Amino acid sequence: MNEKPVLVGVDGSASALHAVRWAAREAVRRGRALRLFHACFLPPKPHVPVALPRDYRDALLEQGRQWLGEAADAVKKVEPEVVIHTDLRAGVAADLLVTESAEAELVVLGSRGLGGFSGLLVGSVAVALAHHGHCPVVVVRGKTLESEPPEGGPIVVGVDNSDNCDAALDFAFAGAALREVPLIAVHTWTDLTLEHGWPVMPMQLDYRLIGEDEARGLTEHLAAWRTKYPEVEVIERSVRDRPVRGLLKAAEAEDAQLLVVGSHGRGGFAGMCLGSTSQGLLHHSSCPVAVIRS
Ligand SMILES: Nc1ncnc2c1ncn2[C@@H]1O[C@H](COP(=O)(O)OP(=O)(O)O)[C@@H](O)[C@H]1O
Ligand SMILES: [Mg+2]
Incomplete structure (x- = not known):
């Protein structure tokens, strides 16, 4: 199947899970697969002031794998039929997602992630994709950061x-x-x-x-x-x-x-x-x- 999937960014945040559920419904509506994507930033060695334990990178990748697993579970609860692909990559999220957006039908992101600071209205990855994405970009928002986005309206x-x-x-x-x-x-x-x-x-x-x-x-x-x-x-x-x-x-x-x-x-x-x-x-x-x- 060479039809482009709906791509969604996963980073372990509640906001990203709202995006995942929204993207799952959208994938079903469009008859497309859903691609759950996590970019794991592995700090290059010279930038780290202390010697890292040898398995530090493995731990980061394992965390990413867990987040993708949680996202897949969330999808199965709302849209059990949708075809899911998970993708764990090492690198900078905004950069990788912009590149991957060229191969997507639609990119879906949460408005916030795990970074940022309280009071920030929209995160940097979401902003980067809105500026530079190669396909339509949906930033999922609700009345508050915690609330599910509205459904069913016009x-x-x-x-x-x-x-x-x-x-x-x-x-x-x-x-x-x-x-x-x-x-x-x-x-x-x-x-x-x-x-x-x-x-x-x-x-x-x-x-x-x-x-x-x-x-x-x-x-x-x-x-x-x-x-x-x-x-x-x-x-x-x-x-x-x-x-x-x-x-x-x-x-x-x-x-x-x-x-x-x-x-x-x-x-x-x-x-x-x-x-x-x-x-x-x-x-x-x-x-x-x-x-x-x-
Ligand atoms: N490392 C990442 N891998 C994949 N998607 C990500 C990653 N980081 C953020 N995202 C996506 O971008 C959304 C917004 O996060 P971000 O812009 O990083 O906000 P913040 O600055 O609050 O961390 C997240 O909900 C998620 O959908
Ligand atoms: Mg972030």
């Missing part, structure tokens, strides 16, 4: 009415079709803080007309996907808000199971890997976030 997709979000739209429509849930397409249209110009140069803006124009733009932009996925119920929301706030509000109000965004939008600069909206959502969403590179 999917929310962020639409900036430019071509930059077309890959995200395709992913979101396909996801809604597979799950048979509604898709809420949210377009926010005040990423500029226009009001701040007023004291300098007072201007009269007809927000009603602007709003109508933006809503029309959203409808036009979605037309092709409605045709491609006629079975998906689409709810259009064109809102006068800034992107991160508008998308978080929509996802929370609707109890969404997934927020889908492109890796970057109309702002940004050449060479930028991840736009500010995607970054904001990765840090603050209460449901899983999918970042789709076009």
Whole structure:
């Protein structure tokens, strides 16, 4: 079978186990195998100030094997039928996962791991994959670090009415079709803080007309996907808000199971890997976030 698997990062954390269960369900939905992956960082000898016991590396690898075993057990409880491959590798997690993402249908990660510090909103491996992954990346989040991610609700997709979000739209429509849930397409249209110009140069803006124009733009932009996925119920929301706030509000109000965004939008600069909206959502969403590179 040369169909790419769903790849999930395992590091022994509770957050990674949430990701593992989410990935198992996603693998079943897509009819793909699930690849449980742990990268074990073995410190190179010159970097260690004291002589390490000879079996130190073996102990680290054994720990990794145990974590992969726990992850496989967690999968069997939620999706006993899914085909599991486990993969224990020596090296730097972010680096290896970025490389392996080229051979994956989707990479799924917990929002946090065993490292970091209390108060950190999203871990460095998750951020690295969102920036550099070669396939869609899902960072699994819930209301708190301990809570399971929400399930069963609609999917929310962020639409900036430019071509930059077309890959995200395709992913979101396909996801809604597979799950048979509604898709809420949210377009926010005040990423500029226009009001701040007023004291300098007072201007009269007809927000009603602007709003109508933006809503029309959203409808036009979605037309092709409605045709491609006629079975998906689409709810259009064109809102006068800034992107991160508008998308978080929509996802929370609707109890969404997934927020889908492109890796970057109309702002940004050449060479930028991840736009500010995607970054904001990765840090603050209460449901899983999918970042789709076009
Ligand atoms: N060594 C690793 N091997 C495989 N996956 C990992 C590894 N470390 C982290 N991950 C994945 O990345 C997610 C986020 O962890 P990370 O970014 O390292 O956060 P933190 O900084 O809190 O440790 C984890 O839940 C897990 O899915
Ligand atoms: Mg870590």
